[in-house]
Amino acid sequence: MSLSPDLFIAGTRRAGRGDPVHAVAPATGERIGPAFGGATAEDVADACAAAAAAFRPYRAAGLERRAAFLEAIAEEIEALGDTLIERAVLETALPPARILGERGRTVGQLRLFARVVRQGDWQEVRIDPALPDRQPAPRPDIRMGRIGLGPVAVFGASNFPLAFSVAGGDTASALAAGCPVVVKAHPGHPGTSALVAEAVDRAVARCAMPAGVFSMVAGANHAVGAALVTDERICAVGFTGSRAGGLALMALAAARPRPIPVYAEMSSINPVLVFPHALASRAEAVANAYIASLTLGGGQFCTNPGLLLLPEGPGAETFLRAVESALAAQPAATLLSPAIHAAHQAGQAALAATPGVDCIGTGAEARGPCEARPTAFVVDAARFDAIPHLSDEIFGPTGLVVRCPDAAAMAGIMERIEGQLTIALHIDAADEEAAATLLPVLEEKAGRLLVNGFGTGVEVCDAMVHGGPFPATSDGRSTSVGSYAIERFLRPVCYQDMPPALLPEMLRDRTPQQA
Amino acid sequence: MSLSPDLFIAGTRRAGRGDPVHAVAPATGERIGPAFGGATAEDVADACAAAAAAFRPYRAAGLERRAAFLEAIAEEIEALGDTLIERAVLETALPPARILGERGRTVGQLRLFARVVRQGDWQEVRIDPALPDRQPAPRPDIRMGRIGLGPVAVFGASNFPLAFSVAGGDTASALAAGCPVVVKAHPGHPGTSALVAEAVDRAVARCAMPAGVFSMVAGANHAVGAALVTDERICAVGFTGSRAGGLALMALAAARPRPIPVYAEMSSINPVLVFPHALASRAEAVANAYIASLTLGGGQFCTNPGLLLLPEGPGAETFLRAVESALAAQPAATLLSPAIHAAHQAGQAALAATPGVDCIGTGAEARGPCEARPTAFVVDAARFDAIPHLSDEIFGPTGLVVRCPDAAAMAGIMERIEGQLTIALHIDAADEEAAATLLPVLEEKAGRLLVNGFGTGVEVCDAMVHGGPFPATSDGRSTSVGSYAIERFLRPVCYQDMPPALLPEMLRDRTPQQA
Structure with a gap:
């Protein structure tokens, strides 16, 4: 060939x-x-x-x-x-x-x-047949099709x-x-x-x-x-x-x-919302799945989970420790091009240099010319709200976890966030009522809502929506x-x-x- | 009240x-x-x-x-x-x-x-049910709806x-x-x-x-x-x-x-295309229906027939004479507002002053403050092509007839015309082949195509399209x-x-x- x-x-x-x-x-x-x-x-x-x-x-x-x-x-x-x-x-x-x-x-x-x-x-x-006897005037034959x-x-x-x-x-x-x-x-x-x-x-x-x-x-x-x-x-x-x-x-x-x-x-940072009961019951499993999704394909999916909202309370520390462990097992990722690599490194460095943003953990050190080190950061909700650039997309294996003191903080972030491709909810049965309260805002913010999964992995089927409100x-x-x-x-x-x-x-x- | x-x-x-x-x-x-x-x-x-x-x-x-x-x-x-x-x-x-x-x-x-x-x-x-046993990976349950x-x-x-x-x-x-x-x-x-x-x-x-x-x-x-x-x-x-x-x-x-x-x-000038056999067999009836549509509601419909393409040949002179007669019977129209009236008068005057554009006939003289005199003009195809402003919409009871020496001239005008709300074809059975040749371009130019009728009168039904390509x-x-x-x-x-x-x-x- x-x-x-x-x-x-x-x-x-x-x-x-x-x-x-x-x-x-x-x-x-x-x-x-x-x-x-x-x-x-x-x-x-x-x-x-x-x-x-x-x-x-x-x-x-x-x-x-x-x-x-x-x-x-x-x-x-x-x-x-x-x-x-x-x-x-x-x-x-x-x-x-x-x-x-x-x-x-x-x-x-x-x-x-x-x-x-x-x-x-x-x-x-669509076919509206003629109604020749209609009063006061007959209806013509009208047909619609799309080209x-x-x-x-x-x-x-x-x-x-x-x-x-x-x-x-x-x-x-x-x-x-x-x-x-x-x-x-x-x-x-x-x-x-x-x-x-x-x-x-x-x-x-x-x-x-x-x-x-x-x-x-x-x-x-x-x-x-x-x-x-x-x-x-x-x-x-x-x-x-x-x-x-x-x-x-x-x-x-x-x-x-x-x-x-x-x-x-x-662009989309595809928020992941972890709910309290799910966090209490399976912090480690959610953390492992999160890091697997964050690093999949070098983190270079439009649906990459760039933002995760973590409630304070039982499981939060376990979650962060599990994120650290899961990242430690991750190799460095070779990104798609020198330009994408440079943009990722700049975004990751800016995040690392932001006061109040702490590193949770990292994967293997980058060595090759386009390699990036998978990294997750954490920040509290008040600071996240105060610094607009924290919700910018960083294309590649970099994630930000936001600690939310309560459900209202999580809801507030979702009310203010820009349009997204996906939003993922991690819930147990006992979280459903709280999740239901949030759904109306989530429907306005994203084209696709997922439960207990991550947006990476987009089915090609009749019901798929890979889209969402501006600027997604x-x-x-x-x-x-x-x-x-x-x-x-x-x-x-x-x-x-x-x-x-x-x-x-x-x-x-x-x-x-x-x- | x-x-x-x-x-x-x-x-x-x-x-x-x-x-x-x-x-x-x-x-x-x-x-x-x-x-x-x-x-x-x-x-x-x-x-x-x-x-x-x-x-x-x-x-x-x-x-x-x-x-x-x-x-x-x-x-x-x-x-x-x-x-x-x-x-x-x-x-x-x-x-x-x-x-x-x-x-x-x-x-x-x-x-x-x-x-x-x-x-x-x-x-x-749309519902794509889960396929838990699919290889290499199961399919989740995916459902779409619109809000x-x-x-x-x-x-x-x-x-x-x-x-x-x-x-x-x-x-x-x-x-x-x-x-x-x-x-x-x-x-x-x-x-x-x-x-x-x-x-x-x-x-x-x-x-x-x-x-x-x-x-x-x-x-x-x-x-x-x-x-x-x-x-x-x-x-x-x-x-x-x-x-x-x-x-x-x-x-x-x-x-x-x-x-x-x-x-x-x-804006739309809603071209009306009269075909040769229809013209030869019923010039007068088409002319009367045209003037009725042109003056309906003071000519203030988005679907008003501002442009009519008339083939040379049998019936053309009959058509123009019938337009003149039909117009003569029309009263002046009180337009919707002083601003609309002023714009109409300016547009009509510009048309009347364009070299090569002749008046076919007029209705009753305008007397009241917002009255407009229904008027139709005629121009030949070559001049129409040469003067862009002749295809601008004049909102009100003013129409322009373009004499087309042959089918190619008519087709050429339709190839070059801007997007429209409607295009109407007046055809006899013997014109169908010629009309079929033009249909692909007409479909690209308008949201609604009509046969032997006029666009004024828009049915509210399932198959209606009241829209069309830019700038309609x-x-x-x-x-x-x-x-x-x-x-x-x-x-x-x-x-x-x-x-x-x-x-x-x-x-x-x-x-x-x-x-």
Whole structure:
């Protein structure tokens, strides 16, 4: 399997003449080849023009061919075999087992959306038949269905080189909705991106899809992404990344002559609330599970438990001692890139230097160039409330425990906290009443509420919500994981008194056998 | 029935100390009493604080009480009787029959949403049951449901003093979704607004709803609306009005520390496409129906047919002559307000002064202070393409006919046109093939496509889409009319491994009898 250093523009390869992207192996800190050509403004415009040209033929290809295309992408990704796994491991330092699992999730996602496309519920078909005899005026025949918004720009994420990247959730849901996709490859894993882009290209050819249905551009600077988001043919944006990056894309999209929706998943500290009875009965087990979640994948999940609220009382000291022990057994984590590593180290150092913030414990010392030392800190609730930056996300294996003198302190923090992806409750049966009191505020603060678990580990299913109020995402009305993600890229169209021959297939009358 | 000149803040009346609002009777151009007090920033903040405080208890009241509340609002509006009709006629110069019809639509809308609330489909309940034996890891129990976004700001529209105003579609759908509402009354009909606000207040009291679930503020300047949209407790905005107004609210909402969705319905010229066979067979009938639609309600519908594309060939001259005759029989129209009248006169004059734009015909001369003369103009396709301002909306009874030399010219115009609320096709059976060729572009340009009708007259039903791509609206993913409008104000929340006692009612397991 060759590794193309070129741009993927509507089924053709083109040498990028913009600033090149160099992959870095986080484990060694060294550059690895090849150099991937960066896109110029012209390359971006060509990709967008091809996407716009592909929109109608792609829609017209019909649902069965669209579903088969999604399945073909999954097959072609699997056909990349170990080449893909090895390259992704090299570029991200994530372990092979994790990348294998992520590949399974990625192809599973594509196949889930193939099923969703075939099932067709997302078209939201509604039919109000004519009422010719209605008084004072007859009612016409009115039918609604939903179609895709148009070409979608997808930004690959650093921390899921497959499942939130070139052929990840946003691409799968946009293609399922009937929208061509132009991907901006994440510079952290350009080779992985190129391999997956090749797989998608092969699926496009195999399924005889219009070439512009997929393009991928790369670039080492922000200009490429900005050109993509501001191209007049782009109709929506999917992004997973930093808060600064998401806010920048939101501002660009809102300032366009024709503003477009941005679905940016940005930052979350995913509060974990431990309740008194659960703490008294199983402090050690909760602590061990907490540290396992905090350090999973180097702590580089959007759902990483950055904040834990601990009630004073029986079990609190046991919990803190167990956190210390569990951390002591943790190896240092090689983070995804030098930039992410630098940001993590700065965040961790700032936390350590904050008066009133104490270290609970640490894992093994960092040695390699991108290594981070898993660390948990503790602070009291009054100080946490007084220092706004303590609720900023630190992306990586660093956690903060807040000691809450009573339930009111815990509730107060949750009333004031920003929007989150997840909130986890650790409760025993005797805590349920107290938890019930808090639920209304928690529902307003997060897209996903969990009991006796942690947010790391996001099921790809129909009921999943991986989203949440700002600033967890730019748009709390949607999810980036699970079948409900198709909602992002749809709009309703209504047809009034349309002759049967002109109605879209989805809105035609069915014989009883078809219904 | 007394007419309160006060602000309605969470069930209490408060004299407004900001710039007052004076109603004007468009028929005479004279001020009518009383002076309605304008809101200060503090009044707006109080209304928003009360709305935020009401959000949880209003949600907790449950669906049956919420539905009954919507029905109570409808009853209280009906109980206003002729007082409401007379005041609305006085403030808008719309005829009593129209206002009566609009009241029917308004209460019908509230009752429709009561049914929608009870039915509960909008909660989008999804349940992925636990799979404890799944390999390599068990699946937790995952359930999704949707809840309201939070307090919603609703801006009353000038042209529907009941159906798109204080208790109009946005208010009904927001309340149905579980969101408290703060209305900014439209200054064009302050008395009508006060009467309806009184009715809503009575329904709030009768149904023992939390007082903050409804407030109404007024004001003669933009500061009141800006304070409302930028209040940190407001979670979404509904607006129907001008493009300038909508864009201003979008910019304010995007610049907030926590950006929020804005649903602004702004401007549309609602292209009407006449096809050759239809023109040859029934030019006169189409022309008469066109002029009836163009002048309906003084041409002051969002769906007014501002643009008509006419093919050259048999019937074209007949059509233009019939337009001239139909117009000649039209009386002058009293527009809604001096400001709307002034804007219409300026737009009509600019059109008349554009080289290459000819007058087809006019209605009766304008005499009264807010009267406008119904007028249709004609221009050729090449000139239409060359002069961008010819596709600007002129709100009122002014239409532009574009002569298209062939189908390609018509298609070209539709490819380049901005987003629209509606597009109407006039076709005979022999035109269907040509219409089918155009449909893919039309679907991208409008929220509603009609055959052999006009967009004026919007059914309130399940399949209606009164929306469309920018700049027809700020957000083409939704509708402001019909039951689908509830989608605007909802967000999904996911519950993982939640004990039954903590699950929201909508997500609990049902016995077979309940299902």
